[in-house]
Amino acid sequence: MIKWVKKTWKIAARPSVHYSLGFLTLGGFIAGVIFWGGFNTALEATNSEAFCTGCHEMEDNVFQELKTTIHYTNRSGVRATCPDCHVPHEWTNKIARKMQASKEVWGTIFGTINTREKFLEKRLELAQHEWSRLKANNSLECRNCHDLDYMDFTVQSARAEQAHSTFLASGEKTCIDCHKGIAHHLPDMEGVEGWSASAQQN
């Protein structure tokens, strides 16, 4: 075995006799492009709403709720899909999120949220993961579409202008601090910062 490895390495290390340097460089470049492209294509395939809603856990709960919100249908017809809000566009972040996503495959196999009841029970925990992720990246996904620099406060409603020109502009708060539950129904918010007591009797 070791012998074989040594032999192969020798062949690989030997300068090429048959192919020109130019050919090898070009070949390497093309192969790189193909691999990189394939990798990105695979990444893109998992980056669509159809992929997300392929699992009934996502389709039956969060997707149905999204449909009633402004991010699904609105006067301008521009909408946000699951990956717009949940998978960071920046490449390194993208991989980081995908690694975390293997947890979801695990969850599917073991049915962590495979019924509505289990989902509701676990919702607070799942939501908290999303809130802390968005808090940590300063609501990166929201800002991919909503850029503070291009917000015209003068055409916003009075309350929006008041909140955005103070707490948002100063960086004291980020989008998710004030805009929880814009895409899905909320879990029991008792004890969550910025929310008062809920009507749940514990």
Added chain:
Amino acid sequence: MNISAVRKILLRSLLLLPVVAVTALWAANPDELATLRKSDIAVDTEPQRMPEVENKDVKRTRNYPMQPPTIPHKIDNYTVNLNANKCLSCHDRTLTEQSQAPMVSVTHFMNRDGNFLAQVSPRRYFCNQCHVTQVDAKPLVDNDFQDVDSLLTKPE
């Protein structure tokens, strides 16, 4: 069931006959009906445009002192259910400093026995039972409500 019981039922339903007849006559005359549709039931009408909710954040006059104030802004997608109350995210006692919104009235902390609770009383939790948004639309029915002030200053 004996014969006399059957006769009783028959007699009683006969008593109802005039009511049924009058109702039928009345229904036959569409002009007499209180309707908001204003057209025949068989005709598909063009629905009116939905008026927009007023979103000016300007307080409106109350028609009488105990009137629950109307909401001066839109509340689209604001959750108010067992789990969460978005209204209180601004109007709660502890959250008004940031929002600069008016605090819910102290009556909202009172339970039905008149005792003050530490938090909004469950019977006042569902805001939209009393507070509603307003749209700029023509009233569907006439209203001859008179403000008490106008009554007081009315010449004899």
